[in-house]
Amino acid sequence: MRIIFMGTPDYAEAILERIINTADMEVVAVYTQPDKPVGRKKVITPPVVKTLAQKHGIAVYQPNRLRDSETVEELLKIEVDYIVVAAYGQILPLEILQHAPCINLHASILPQYRGASPIQQTLLNGDKKTGVTAMLMDVGLDTGDILKIDEIDVSDDEMVETLFDRLTTTASELTIDILKNFNSYEPVKQDESLATHCAKISKHDGEVSFTDATELYNKYRAFTPWPAIYLESGLKLKSIKLEEKISNNENGKILLIDKDSIVVGCEKGSIRIFKIQPASKKEMDILSYINGKRLTLADTIS
Template identity: 35%
Template sequence: MKLIFAGTPEFAASALQALIDAGHDIALVLTQPDRPAGRGMKLKASPVKTLALAHGLPVSQPLTLKTAEAQAEIAAVGAEVMVVAAYGLILPKAVLEMPTRGCLNIHASLLPRWRGAAPIHRAIEAGDAETGVTIMQMDVGLDTGDMLLTVREPIHADDSTGSLHDRLAAQGAQAMVAALAQLDALSPQPQPAEGVTYAEKIGKAEAQLDWSLPAEVLHRKIRAFNPFPGASTLAGGEALKIWQAQLADGAGAPGEVLAADADGVRIACGSGALLATQLQAAGGKRLAAREFLAGHSLPARLGE
């Protein structure tokens, strides 16, 4: 098919590569403008732009799709379908109606659960047993369109957002290829009215660990906020990130460091305890507990 592809991060790049491999005619790639990144804050192209240019595909980076100029560029393509994956810009009604067969979105949840910006993070944080990918016919609502195809995926006890993201990106890419291949045979299904939840965008303030919460809740937060923004606490007034942890036995005042050895840092929670096994001091690198403790000391209590 003649396609327009709209996407920005690695999740979307996986889908673009699959569409290229499947032989589709990618007539235009839409992606977010280059953003400052890294310590030097130099402009950096999105993963989708980098991939598109490597394949010689035309790229456009409008700030918005609401302008006449951006809409004229899209209309001129005469695409059959626009494929959207984590693009980051709202598609106005006029744009949604331009492709002759509509706009299809790859959404990383089993809709209607976890509509919105951060479905992978929120599924792990909530303790969901499974999630998946939904191929959806887009409409003017926020992830409210009819469903064309779903793929289910279990959430493992040790999954982080990073590990689950990679599996869902691969599944979403293949699901979109499959959906396009059988588009005439697919029957759009309205989303159920019950079971709607919203995956709000992750704020950095959320990643601050509250040690009065149960260990199970904090364990899910650590996994959900890895790799972004990273679960954090205070250690003697200095920021400390905890990237990996396990549920552990132990009791004490919330935030109390019960033990610190080669196995990890055992921390008391509101109920139960966590064993932090990968930590990062401010300005430092992620380190296994053994390496971290060789170069850093910890106060008797975290969170202050």
Template identity: 35%
Template sequence: MKILFFGTPEFSVPFLDVLIQSKGFSLLAVVTQPDKPMGRGYEVQPSAIKLQAQHYQLPVLQPKTLRSKEIQKELEDYQADCFVVVAYGKMIPQEVLDIPKMGCLNVHPSLLPKYRGPSPMQWAILNGDKETGVSIMLLDTGMDTGHILTQEKIPLDPNETTETLQAKVHHVAPTLLVNTLKMYASGTLSPQSQNNEQASLTRLLTKEDGHIDWTQTAKQIDQQFRALTPWPGMWTIWKRKGKALRLKILNMHLLDKKTDSLAGTAQSFSDRLYIQTRTSAMEIIKLQPEGKQEMTAKEFLKGYGDIQEAKLQ
């Protein structure tokens, strides 16, 4: 089976790897987004998929748009049987979807129709779900609305993080993709339409989503932390000496103990830092004041001991 692979971030890499390593597939080229400025220095860097494709000495296409006749002709000339799409990051127009005779298969890390859209793994943790999964689907021009070929459920542990969930997805989904491609090519799979009445749509997460509302329950804040770490990250504001100091929370633990303090109140005992929520306290293990290095709570309290009884926002 001749395949063109569409992908961009690190998440896509194991899927490219498994298609290279599995018998019966011929990877013709990789389509990824153009190099972009990244990091603190905003240096132009290639995508993770581009680097991996170069490792395999595959041709790499980086169109600014898939709507141009030139790129569509270039894609047609490969005469691929199937396009495989994993976190490409751009909507694919109908003219491109129509090119391969088997269509375009997409890997989406949720149990569709739940969590159509971006960041479905983070939203599953953020909402406290007990399970999520992976869907292999046929792409159409909607937002993850295409017919489903296969799905596999993944249980979520009580302390699941986005990083541990991604590892679980990478453990099951690449193999599911390979098996799905083989079954679909042999005609043993019947695409199933999604139930739109059960659909939910996610949105892009932003840095503002990491702003902690201490009036939430400790459980809600814990879910937020596990979903949004390392990106976009969690933060709170301490109005100190007339200035708003942003504190980035790098590690925190949910505690059972409750104090009489108001939500958002900071307290320190024996070099340990606690913040009261609506229900119980969160212990801050590691944090980073704006403009400073990362530090443990003990290190932080040496220079910011006046946080005692401060109200964080």
């Protein structure tokens, strides 16, 4: 079968590689976002999907706007059986949706968490289960009919990077299943009454306070390593764990000093801190920090 693949980040790269390595599947074109400046030196860097496609001699297209008439006309000339989309970053126009079945792999149990940050939202909400949804795309954002959902469990201390890796593996396997058995799946409409949405993550989302320990810890799980979690002062909490969920404490008060960590009270619950990073400084262990600040029991972290 002939396939057009559309995607940009690591999640998409793994799915593309799985398709390339599957017999009887030919990726005839890859669409990905334009190269972008990366890092402090703003080095122009190609998406990982582009690098992988070029390695295998696959034609790569990087339109600024997929909706432009010339881009649409060019794509419609490519004869394909399926279009597979995974974290591409652009909305597909109707003409492309009608060109071939467009299958999207979304990292949530739709209609929950439509949008840009479903993996982070799973952790922010402390969900015990998530998954990958294969759906037929339509003109809406993650609103298409569902073909199949593969679910996985989420542990209480799972971090975004490990959950990302597990969902990527799930998505890769699900993609092959759907492509091989497409005609055996009956599309099911999403229940709009259950739909929720999640926005693109920004650096500002990482700001936390010692209000609710569970909420703080879930932000740590979702936002490490980026955008990281930090206090209003700019102090980053680099390594923490949830101590307990129910006690009532003074906001930011040091409750315990241990050999490698401290316990800090939240208005509800408490957290244990191992490492921090002051603004514009290097990461350090928490004991070095409180010693330098001459903080002790009953003092507050801010």
